[in-house]
Amino acid sequence: xxxxxxxxxxxxxxxxxxxxxxxxxxxxxxxxxxxxxxxxxxxxxxxxxxxxxxxxxxxxxxxxxxxxxxxxxxxxxxxxxxxxxxxxxxxxxxxxxxxxxxxxxxxxxxxxxxxxxxxxxxxxxxxxxxxxxxxxxxxxxxxxxxxxxxxxxxxxxxxxxxxxxxxxxxxxxxxxxxxxxxxxxxxxxxxxxxxxxxxxxxxxxxxxxxxxxxxxxxxxxxxxxxxxxxxxxxxxxxxxxxxxxxxxxxxxxxxxxxxxxxxxxxxxxxxxxxxxxxxxxxxxxxxxxxxxxxxxxxxxxxxxxxxxxxxxxxxxxxxxxxxxxxxxxxxxxxxxxxxxxxxxxxxxxxxxxxxxxxxxxxxxxxxxxxxxxxxxxxxxxxxxxxxxx
Ligand code: SF4
Numbered sequence: 001x002x003x004x005x006x007x008x009x010x011x012x013x014x015x016x017x018x019x020x021x022x023x024x025x026x027x028x029x030x031x032x033x034x035x036x037x038x039x040x041x042x043x044x045x046x047x048x049x050x051x052x053x054x055x056x057x058x059x060x061x062x063x064x065x066x067x068x069x070x071x072x073x074x075x076x077x078x079x080x081x082x083x084x085x086x087x088x089x090x091x092x093x094x095x096x097x098x099x100x101x102x103x104x105x106x107x108x109x110x111x112x113x114x115x116x117x118x119x120x121x122x123x124x125x126x127x128x129x130x131x132x133x134x135x136x137x138x139x140x141x142x143x144x145x146x147x148x149x150x151x152x153x154x155x156x157x158x159x160x161x162x163x164x165x166x167x168x169x170x171x172x173x174x175x176x177x178x179x180x181x182x183x184x185x186x187x188x189x190x191x192x193x194x195x196x197x198x199x200x201x202x203x204x205x206x207x208x209x210x211x212x213x214x215x216x217x218x219x220x221x222x223x224x225x226x227x228x229x230x231x232x233x234x235x236x237x238x239x240x241x242x243x244x245x246x247x248x249x250x251x252x253x254x255x256x257x258x259x260x261x262x263x264x265x266x267x268x269x270x271x272x273x274x275x276x277x278x279x280x281x282x283x284x285x286x287x288x289x290x291x292x293x294x295x296x297x298x299x300x301x302x303x304x305x306x307x308x309x310x311x312x313x314x315x316x317x318x319x320x321x322x323x324x325x326x327x328x329x330x331x332x333x334x335x336x337x338x339x340x341x342x343x344x345x346x347x348x349x350x351x352x353x354x355x356x357x358x359x360x361x362x363x364x365x366x367x368x369x370x371x372x373x374x375x376x377x378x379x380x381x382x383x384x385x386x387x388x389x
Contacts, residue, residue, distance in 0.1 A: 001049065001050060002050045002255075002256050002257035002258070002300065003050060003051070003052060003255070003257070003258060004045060004048070004050045004051050004257050004258065004260050005052075005055070005252060005258045005259065006055075006056045006057075006058065006252065006258065006259045006260070007045065007055060007056070007057045007058070007260050007261075007262070008058050008060055008061060008259065008260070008261040008262070008273040008276070009033070009038070009041070009057060009058070009059055009060075009261075009262050010059075010061035010062055010261070010262065010264050010276065011032065011033050011059050011062065011064050011067055011071070011072075011075075011264065012029075012030065012031060012032045012033065012062045012063075012064075012066060012067060012264055013026035013027060013029045013031060013061065013062045013263070013264055013277070014027060014028070014029055014030045014031070014063065014066055015027040015062055015063040015096070016063050016066050016096070016098065016099065016132075017096055017098060017130065017131065017132055017138050018131055018132065018133045019096075019129055019130045019131065020128075020129040020130075020131065021129055021161065021190045023278070024061065024062065024277060025277050025278070026062075026277060027062065031264050031265070032067060032071075032264060033262075033264040033266075034266075035074070035075070035078070036292070037262075037264075037265070037266040037291060037292055038075055038078065038079075039082070040266065040291045040292055041262055041291045042078070042079050042082050042083070043082055044291060044295070044296045045260075045296065046082055046083055046087070048297065050257060050296070051087060052087075053086060053087060053088060054087070054088045054089075054090065055083075055087060055088070055089050056090050056092065057079075057089060057090070057091050057092070058091075058092050058093075058094060059072070059092070059093050059094075060094040060273070061261070061263065061273065061276060061277070062264075063095060063096055064093045064094070064095060065093065065095050065099040065100070065104065066099065069103060069104065069107050072091075072107070072111075073107070076091065076111060090112075090114065091111065091113050091114070092113060092115065092116065093108075093113055093114070093115055093116070094116045094118070095115065095116070095117055095118070095145075096117070096118050096130070096138065096142060097118065097119065097141070097143075097145035097146055098138055098141035098142055098145060099145070100144075100145030100146075100148050100149060101148065102148065102152070105148055105149060105151075105152035105154050106152070108149075108152075108154045109152060109153070109154055114155075114156075115154060115155070115156040115157075116156065116157050116158070116159055116186075117142065117145065117146055117149070117156055117157075117158050117159070118130070118142075118158070118159050118161070119139075119142050119143070119146065119158050119159075119160060119182075120160050120161050120162075120163070120166065121160050121166050121169075121172070121173045121176055122139075122172060122173070122176040123137065123139040123140075124165075125163060125165055125166040125169075125173075126138070126139040126142065127139045128163065128165070129161070129163065129190075130142070143180065146158070146182065147180070150180075150181050156184070157184035157185065157186060157230065157232075158177075158182050158184070158185055158186065159186045159187075159188055160173070160186070160187055160188070161187075161188045161189070161190050162187050162188065162189050162190070162213065163190065164206070164209065166213075167209045167210060167212075167213040168209065168213075170212075170213045170216035170217045170220065171216070171220065173213075173217065174217055174220040174221065174228070177227075178224070178227045178228070182228075183227070183229045183230065184228075184229060184230040184232075185228060185230065185231055185232070186231075186232035186233070187213075187214070187231075187232070187233055189210060189351070189354050189355065206350070206354070207350075207353055207354060207358060210354045210358055211358040211361065211362065214231075214233060214234070214358065214359060214362055215362055217231065218231060218234055218362065233355065233359045234359065234362065234363065236359070237328070237359040237360050237362065237363040238363050240327075240328035240329075240360070241328055241360060241363050241364060241367070242367075249327060249328065249329070249330045250330065251316075251329070251330030251331055251332075253271060253272055253333050253334060254271065254313070254315075254316050254330065254331050254332075256270055256271075256300060256305070256309055257270045257299075257300070258270075259271065259272075259273055261273045261275070262276075262291060263276050263277060263287075266291040266292040266293075267287040267289075267290050267291075268287065268288050268289055268290065268291055268294075268296075269286045269287055269288060270288065270305075271286075271308065271312060271334045271335075272333055272334045272335035272336075274335045275334070275335055280338060282342075282343070283304065283307065283308060283338075284304065286304070286308065287304075288302050288305050289302060308334075308344065311343060311345040312334050312344045312345075314344070314345035315331060315334065315337055315343075315344050315345045315346050315347060316330070316331030318345070318346065318347040319331040319332060319347045319348075322347055322348075323348065325352075325356055325357050325360055328356065328360050329352065329356045329360075332347075332349065332351075332352045332356065333351060333352070336349045336351040336352065337349055
Protein backbone atom coordinates (compact mmCIF):
# COMPACT_ATOMS: atom_id res chain seq x y z
CA UNK A 1 0.00 0.00 0.00
CA UNK A 2 1.38 3.48 -0.82
CA UNK A 3 2.32 5.76 2.06
CA UNK A 4 1.77 9.51 1.48
CA UNK A 5 4.34 11.53 3.43
CA UNK A 6 4.19 14.85 1.63
CA UNK A 7 1.31 16.53 -0.15
CA UNK A 8 2.28 19.33 -2.51
CA UNK A 9 -0.74 21.52 -3.18
CA UNK A 10 -0.79 24.21 -5.85
CA UNK A 11 -3.26 26.84 -4.59
CA UNK A 12 -2.66 28.86 -7.76
CA UNK A 13 -0.20 28.54 -10.64
CA UNK A 14 0.25 32.33 -10.62
CA UNK A 15 3.47 33.95 -9.51
CA UNK A 16 3.86 37.68 -8.98
CA UNK A 17 7.46 37.62 -10.21
CA UNK A 18 9.20 36.04 -13.20
CA UNK A 19 12.52 34.38 -12.38
CA UNK A 20 14.74 33.65 -15.35
CA UNK A 21 15.18 29.98 -14.42
CA UNK A 22 11.56 29.26 -13.46
CA UNK A 23 10.23 25.94 -14.79
CA UNK A 24 6.53 26.56 -13.99
CA UNK A 25 4.74 26.77 -17.35
CA UNK A 26 1.50 28.45 -16.20
CA UNK A 27 2.86 31.16 -13.93
CA UNK A 28 0.76 33.83 -15.70
CA UNK A 29 -2.52 32.05 -14.97
CA UNK A 30 -4.55 33.48 -12.08
CA UNK A 31 -6.61 30.33 -11.59
CA UNK A 32 -7.29 29.38 -7.96
CA UNK A 33 -8.03 25.96 -6.49
CA UNK A 34 -11.71 25.54 -5.56
CA UNK A 35 -12.69 24.85 -1.96
CA UNK A 36 -14.49 21.71 -3.15
CA UNK A 37 -11.30 20.47 -4.82
CA UNK A 38 -9.39 20.86 -1.55
CA UNK A 39 -12.22 19.08 0.24
CA UNK A 40 -12.12 16.21 -2.24
CA UNK A 41 -8.34 15.91 -1.90
CA UNK A 42 -8.17 15.84 1.87
CA UNK A 43 -11.26 13.69 2.36
CA UNK A 44 -9.80 11.08 0.00
CA UNK A 45 -6.32 11.29 1.51
CA UNK A 46 -7.61 10.93 5.08
CA UNK A 47 -9.85 8.00 4.09
CA UNK A 48 -7.21 6.27 1.96
CA UNK A 49 -5.32 4.43 4.66
CA UNK A 50 -2.21 5.73 2.87
CA UNK A 51 -1.04 8.12 5.61
CA UNK A 52 0.74 7.63 8.92
CA UNK A 53 0.66 9.80 12.04
CA UNK A 54 2.03 12.88 10.34
CA UNK A 55 1.24 14.48 7.00
CA UNK A 56 3.29 17.39 5.64
CA UNK A 57 1.49 19.77 3.30
CA UNK A 58 3.49 22.22 1.20
CA UNK A 59 1.60 25.04 -0.53
CA UNK A 60 3.72 25.69 -3.58
CA UNK A 61 4.09 25.44 -7.40
CA UNK A 62 3.13 29.09 -7.83
CA UNK A 63 3.45 31.90 -5.28
CA UNK A 64 1.12 30.86 -2.42
CA UNK A 65 1.01 34.34 -0.90
CA UNK A 66 -0.78 35.95 -3.85
CA UNK A 67 -3.95 34.51 -2.30
CA UNK A 68 -5.44 36.24 0.75
CA UNK A 69 -4.77 35.03 4.28
CA UNK A 70 -8.46 34.18 4.67
CA UNK A 71 -8.18 31.63 1.88
CA UNK A 72 -5.70 29.64 4.01
CA UNK A 73 -7.56 30.25 7.30
CA UNK A 74 -10.65 28.74 5.76
CA UNK A 75 -8.73 25.87 4.12
CA UNK A 76 -6.83 24.98 7.31
CA UNK A 77 -10.01 24.95 9.40
CA UNK A 78 -11.69 22.72 6.85
CA UNK A 79 -8.71 20.34 6.87
CA UNK A 80 -8.67 20.35 10.70
CA UNK A 81 -12.33 19.39 10.81
CA UNK A 82 -11.80 16.53 8.36
CA UNK A 83 -8.61 15.01 9.69
CA UNK A 84 -8.58 11.97 11.97
CA UNK A 85 -7.70 12.99 15.56
CA UNK A 86 -4.50 10.93 15.57
CA UNK A 87 -3.04 12.56 12.42
CA UNK A 88 -0.89 15.68 12.75
CA UNK A 89 -0.91 17.94 9.70
CA UNK A 90 2.07 20.28 9.30
CA UNK A 91 1.65 23.09 6.77
CA UNK A 92 4.47 24.96 5.07
CA UNK A 93 4.86 27.60 2.37
CA UNK A 94 7.62 27.99 -0.15
CA UNK A 95 7.54 31.66 -1.08
CA UNK A 96 9.53 34.34 -2.88
CA UNK A 97 9.01 36.48 0.24
CA UNK A 98 8.03 39.66 -1.63
CA UNK A 99 4.50 39.79 -0.18
CA UNK A 100 5.30 39.17 3.50
CA UNK A 101 3.78 41.80 5.76
CA UNK A 102 2.81 42.11 9.42
CA UNK A 103 -0.50 40.30 8.94
CA UNK A 104 1.17 37.33 7.22
CA UNK A 105 3.76 37.13 10.01
CA UNK A 106 1.00 36.98 12.62
CA UNK A 107 -0.75 34.27 10.62
CA UNK A 108 2.44 32.23 10.21
CA UNK A 109 3.09 32.43 13.93
CA UNK A 110 -0.51 31.57 14.90
CA UNK A 111 -0.67 28.59 12.58
CA UNK A 112 2.95 27.49 13.10
CA UNK A 113 3.52 27.35 9.37
CA UNK A 114 6.97 26.32 8.16
CA UNK A 115 8.38 29.01 5.89
CA UNK A 116 10.95 28.63 3.14
CA UNK A 117 12.01 31.84 1.40
CA UNK A 118 13.75 31.82 -1.96
CA UNK A 119 16.64 34.28 -1.98
CA UNK A 120 19.78 33.77 -4.01
CA UNK A 121 22.20 35.61 -1.70
CA UNK A 122 23.10 39.31 -1.77
CA UNK A 123 21.57 41.68 -4.31
CA UNK A 124 24.26 41.31 -6.97
CA UNK A 125 23.49 37.57 -7.25
CA UNK A 126 19.78 37.57 -6.46
CA UNK A 127 18.83 40.31 -8.94
CA UNK A 128 20.49 38.59 -11.88
CA UNK A 129 17.71 36.03 -12.05
CA UNK A 130 14.88 36.81 -9.67
CA UNK A 131 13.04 39.59 -11.51
CA UNK A 132 9.66 41.24 -11.74
CA UNK A 133 7.68 40.97 -14.96
CA UNK A 134 9.08 44.33 -16.00
CA UNK A 135 12.61 43.04 -15.46
CA UNK A 136 13.49 44.78 -12.18
CA UNK A 137 15.27 43.00 -9.33
CA UNK A 138 13.22 41.68 -6.41
CA UNK A 139 15.97 41.65 -3.77
CA UNK A 140 14.71 44.68 -1.83
CA UNK A 141 11.25 43.24 -1.40
CA UNK A 142 12.46 39.75 -0.52
CA UNK A 143 14.94 40.94 2.09
CA UNK A 144 12.26 43.22 3.57
CA UNK A 145 10.07 40.14 3.98
CA UNK A 146 12.89 38.22 5.66
CA UNK A 147 13.55 41.08 8.06
CA UNK A 148 9.86 41.11 9.00
CA UNK A 149 9.95 37.36 9.67
CA UNK A 150 12.92 37.90 11.96
CA UNK A 151 11.29 40.84 13.74
CA UNK A 152 8.24 38.66 14.42
CA UNK A 153 10.42 35.68 15.38
CA UNK A 154 8.83 33.47 12.75
CA UNK A 155 11.18 30.51 12.13
CA UNK A 156 12.21 30.16 8.50
CA UNK A 157 14.89 28.79 6.21
CA UNK A 158 16.08 30.10 2.89
CA UNK A 159 16.64 28.31 -0.39
CA UNK A 160 19.33 29.88 -2.55
CA UNK A 161 19.83 28.87 -6.16
CA UNK A 162 23.56 28.95 -6.83
CA UNK A 163 24.84 30.44 -10.07
CA UNK A 164 28.44 30.21 -11.31
CA UNK A 165 28.96 33.71 -9.86
CA UNK A 166 27.68 32.96 -6.35
CA UNK A 167 29.42 29.57 -6.33
CA UNK A 168 32.66 31.46 -6.76
CA UNK A 169 31.87 33.67 -3.74
CA UNK A 170 31.31 31.54 -0.62
CA UNK A 171 32.66 34.27 1.70
CA UNK A 172 30.27 36.89 0.30
CA UNK A 173 27.36 34.48 0.59
CA UNK A 174 28.30 33.55 4.16
CA UNK A 175 28.72 37.19 5.24
CA UNK A 176 25.36 38.07 3.73
CA UNK A 177 23.47 35.37 5.64
CA UNK A 178 25.21 36.25 8.89
CA UNK A 179 24.53 39.98 8.47
CA UNK A 180 20.85 39.30 7.82
CA UNK A 181 20.52 36.80 10.69
CA UNK A 182 19.69 33.96 8.29
CA UNK A 183 20.65 30.75 10.10
CA UNK A 184 19.16 27.92 8.06
CA UNK A 185 20.23 27.63 4.44
CA UNK A 186 19.55 25.23 1.58
CA UNK A 187 21.43 25.39 -1.69
CA UNK A 188 19.97 24.43 -5.03
CA UNK A 189 21.84 24.56 -8.28
CA UNK A 190 19.89 25.87 -11.22
CA UNK A 191 18.57 22.61 -12.66
CA UNK A 192 17.47 21.44 -16.05
CA UNK A 193 13.76 20.74 -15.65
CA UNK A 194 11.06 20.59 -18.29
CA UNK A 195 11.88 23.07 -21.04
CA UNK A 196 14.33 24.95 -18.85
CA UNK A 197 17.92 24.02 -19.66
CA UNK A 198 20.36 24.96 -16.93
CA UNK A 199 23.12 27.32 -17.97
CA UNK A 200 25.10 26.41 -14.85
CA UNK A 201 25.22 22.75 -15.87
CA UNK A 202 26.87 23.74 -19.13
CA UNK A 203 29.70 25.50 -17.31
CA UNK A 204 32.99 23.70 -17.42
CA UNK A 205 34.14 22.82 -13.93
CA UNK A 206 30.74 23.26 -12.27
CA UNK A 207 31.30 20.17 -10.09
CA UNK A 208 34.61 21.39 -8.77
CA UNK A 209 33.14 24.86 -8.24
CA UNK A 210 30.20 23.44 -6.29
CA UNK A 211 32.51 21.28 -4.17
CA UNK A 212 34.76 24.26 -3.43
CA UNK A 213 31.77 26.43 -2.54
CA UNK A 214 30.19 23.95 -0.17
CA UNK A 215 33.50 23.06 1.42
CA UNK A 216 34.42 26.68 2.10
CA UNK A 217 30.91 27.60 3.24
CA UNK A 218 30.94 24.70 5.72
CA UNK A 219 34.40 25.70 6.94
CA UNK A 220 33.30 29.31 7.49
CA UNK A 221 30.19 28.16 9.34
CA UNK A 222 32.18 25.82 11.58
CA UNK A 223 34.61 28.63 12.37
CA UNK A 224 31.77 30.90 13.58
CA UNK A 225 29.58 28.65 15.77
CA UNK A 226 25.93 29.60 16.19
CA UNK A 227 25.72 31.77 13.07
CA UNK A 228 24.67 29.24 10.45
CA UNK A 229 22.94 26.42 12.30
CA UNK A 230 21.75 24.33 9.36
CA UNK A 231 23.23 23.71 5.92
CA UNK A 232 20.79 21.30 4.31
CA UNK A 233 23.26 19.66 1.92
CA UNK A 234 25.73 18.91 4.70
CA UNK A 235 23.11 17.83 7.24
CA UNK A 236 21.49 15.46 4.77
CA UNK A 237 24.82 13.99 3.72
CA UNK A 238 25.79 13.43 7.37
CA UNK A 239 22.46 11.74 8.13
CA UNK A 240 22.84 9.50 5.11
CA UNK A 241 26.48 8.60 5.67
CA UNK A 242 26.26 7.99 9.41
CA UNK A 243 23.48 5.61 10.15
CA UNK A 244 23.14 2.04 11.37
CA UNK A 245 24.18 -0.49 8.76
CA UNK A 246 20.75 -2.11 8.81
CA UNK A 247 18.80 1.16 8.30
CA UNK A 248 17.60 1.20 4.69
CA UNK A 249 17.80 4.44 2.73
CA UNK A 250 14.41 5.84 1.84
CA UNK A 251 14.15 7.97 -1.29
CA UNK A 252 10.69 9.58 -1.29
CA UNK A 253 11.14 10.71 -4.89
CA UNK A 254 11.03 7.19 -6.30
CA UNK A 255 8.37 5.78 -3.95
CA UNK A 256 4.88 5.84 -5.50
CA UNK A 257 2.72 8.51 -3.83
CA UNK A 258 5.21 9.19 -0.99
CA UNK A 259 5.10 12.65 -2.53
CA UNK A 260 1.67 13.33 -3.98
CA UNK A 261 1.12 16.58 -5.85
CA UNK A 262 -2.13 18.26 -6.86
CA UNK A 263 -2.49 21.24 -9.19
CA UNK A 264 -5.14 23.94 -8.81
CA UNK A 265 -7.56 22.02 -11.04
CA UNK A 266 -7.35 18.82 -8.97
CA UNK A 267 -4.97 16.90 -11.25
CA UNK A 268 -2.78 14.44 -9.35
CA UNK A 269 0.81 13.45 -9.96
CA UNK A 270 3.53 11.73 -7.96
CA UNK A 271 7.30 11.19 -7.76
CA UNK A 272 9.16 14.50 -8.34
CA UNK A 273 6.73 17.37 -7.59
CA UNK A 274 8.11 19.31 -10.58
CA UNK A 275 6.47 16.76 -12.90
CA UNK A 276 3.13 18.41 -12.15
CA UNK A 277 2.59 20.71 -15.11
CA UNK A 278 5.45 19.36 -17.26
CA UNK A 279 4.91 17.58 -20.55
CA UNK A 280 7.14 15.17 -22.37
CA UNK A 281 6.79 13.56 -25.78
CA UNK A 282 7.47 10.05 -24.44
CA UNK A 283 5.30 10.23 -21.33
CA UNK A 284 2.84 12.94 -22.50
CA UNK A 285 1.84 14.55 -19.22
CA UNK A 286 2.41 13.02 -15.83
CA UNK A 287 -1.15 13.43 -14.56
CA UNK A 288 -2.66 10.26 -13.16
CA UNK A 289 -6.21 11.47 -12.68
CA UNK A 290 -8.30 14.23 -11.17
CA UNK A 291 -9.38 14.25 -7.54
CA UNK A 292 -12.77 15.70 -8.52
CA UNK A 293 -13.57 12.72 -10.75
CA UNK A 294 -11.34 9.82 -9.80
CA UNK A 295 -10.69 7.67 -6.76
CA UNK A 296 -7.20 7.94 -5.31
CA UNK A 297 -7.19 4.16 -4.89
CA UNK A 298 -7.58 3.71 -8.67
CA UNK A 299 -4.58 5.84 -9.65
CA UNK A 300 -1.90 3.17 -9.09
CA UNK A 301 -3.62 1.10 -11.80
CA UNK A 302 -3.47 3.81 -14.48
CA UNK A 303 -1.46 2.99 -17.57
CA UNK A 304 0.72 6.09 -17.43
CA UNK A 305 1.47 5.50 -13.74
CA UNK A 306 2.61 1.93 -14.45
CA UNK A 307 4.80 3.17 -17.30
CA UNK A 308 6.38 5.86 -15.11
CA UNK A 309 6.90 3.44 -12.24
CA UNK A 310 8.46 0.79 -14.51
CA UNK A 311 10.94 3.30 -15.95
CA UNK A 312 11.71 4.94 -12.61
CA UNK A 313 12.36 1.54 -11.03
CA UNK A 314 14.59 0.59 -13.99
CA UNK A 315 16.52 3.82 -13.36
CA UNK A 316 16.88 2.98 -9.67
CA UNK A 317 18.22 -0.47 -10.58
CA UNK A 318 20.79 1.12 -12.93
CA UNK A 319 21.86 3.35 -10.08
CA UNK A 320 22.06 0.39 -7.71
CA UNK A 321 24.27 -1.55 -10.12
CA UNK A 322 26.54 1.26 -11.27
CA UNK A 323 26.86 3.87 -8.58
CA UNK A 324 28.95 3.66 -5.45
CA UNK A 325 26.85 6.44 -3.90
CA UNK A 326 23.61 4.45 -4.16
CA UNK A 327 23.52 3.67 -0.44
CA UNK A 328 23.35 7.39 0.37
CA UNK A 329 21.15 8.41 -2.56
CA UNK A 330 18.64 5.69 -3.35
CA UNK A 331 18.45 6.42 -7.05
CA UNK A 332 18.17 10.18 -7.33
CA UNK A 333 15.52 12.50 -8.75
CA UNK A 334 13.35 11.25 -11.62
CA UNK A 335 12.71 14.77 -12.98
CA UNK A 336 16.43 15.44 -13.39
CA UNK A 337 17.03 12.08 -15.06
CA UNK A 338 14.29 12.85 -17.54
CA UNK A 339 15.50 16.39 -18.26
CA UNK A 340 19.18 15.54 -18.56
CA UNK A 341 19.12 11.98 -19.94
CA UNK A 342 15.75 11.94 -21.74
CA UNK A 343 14.41 9.03 -19.70
CA UNK A 344 13.54 8.00 -16.17
CA UNK A 345 15.29 4.71 -16.98
CA UNK A 346 18.75 6.17 -16.61
CA UNK A 347 21.20 6.89 -13.85
CA UNK A 348 23.79 9.61 -13.42
CA UNK A 349 23.01 13.32 -13.92
CA UNK A 350 24.95 16.52 -13.39
CA UNK A 351 22.43 17.31 -10.67
CA UNK A 352 23.22 14.14 -8.71
CA UNK A 353 26.95 14.52 -9.20
CA UNK A 354 26.68 17.90 -7.53
CA UNK A 355 24.08 17.47 -4.86
CA UNK A 356 24.72 13.82 -3.90
CA UNK A 357 28.23 12.85 -4.84
CA UNK A 358 30.17 16.03 -4.06
CA UNK A 359 28.23 16.70 -0.83
CA UNK A 360 28.84 13.11 0.29
CA UNK A 361 32.54 13.43 -0.59
CA UNK A 362 32.82 16.44 1.68
CA UNK A 363 31.35 14.60 4.64
CA UNK A 364 33.48 11.51 3.99
CA UNK A 365 36.61 13.64 3.76
CA UNK A 366 35.74 15.23 7.11
CA UNK A 367 35.20 11.79 8.66
CA UNK A 368 38.54 10.58 7.31
CA UNK A 369 40.24 13.43 9.11
CA UNK A 370 38.69 12.54 12.48
CA UNK A 371 38.92 8.76 12.10
CA UNK A 372 40.43 7.28 15.31
CA UNK A 373 43.63 5.27 14.76
CA UNK A 374 41.87 1.97 15.45
CA UNK A 375 39.06 2.76 13.00
CA UNK A 376 35.38 2.94 13.81
CA UNK A 377 33.49 0.06 15.42
CA UNK A 378 32.29 -2.42 12.84
CA UNK A 379 28.96 -1.40 11.33
CA UNK A 380 28.99 2.06 12.89
CA UNK A 381 29.39 3.80 9.55
CA UNK A 382 27.28 2.53 6.75
CA UNK A 383 29.35 4.53 4.33
CA UNK A 384 32.43 2.51 5.23
CA UNK A 385 31.11 -0.47 3.34
CA UNK A 386 29.16 1.14 0.51
CA UNK A 387 30.64 4.41 -0.61
CA UNK A 388 34.18 4.47 -2.00
CA UNK A 389 34.45 0.72 -1.65
S1 SF4 B 1 24.18 9.65 -7.09
FE1 SF4 B 1 23.26 9.70 -9.16
S2 SF4 B 1 23.96 7.83 -10.18
FE2 SF4 B 1 24.30 7.61 -7.95
S3 SF4 B 1 22.47 6.59 -7.14
FE3 SF4 B 1 22.13 8.79 -6.99
S4 SF4 B 1 21.06 9.36 -8.88
FE4 SF4 B 1 21.99 7.35 -9.22
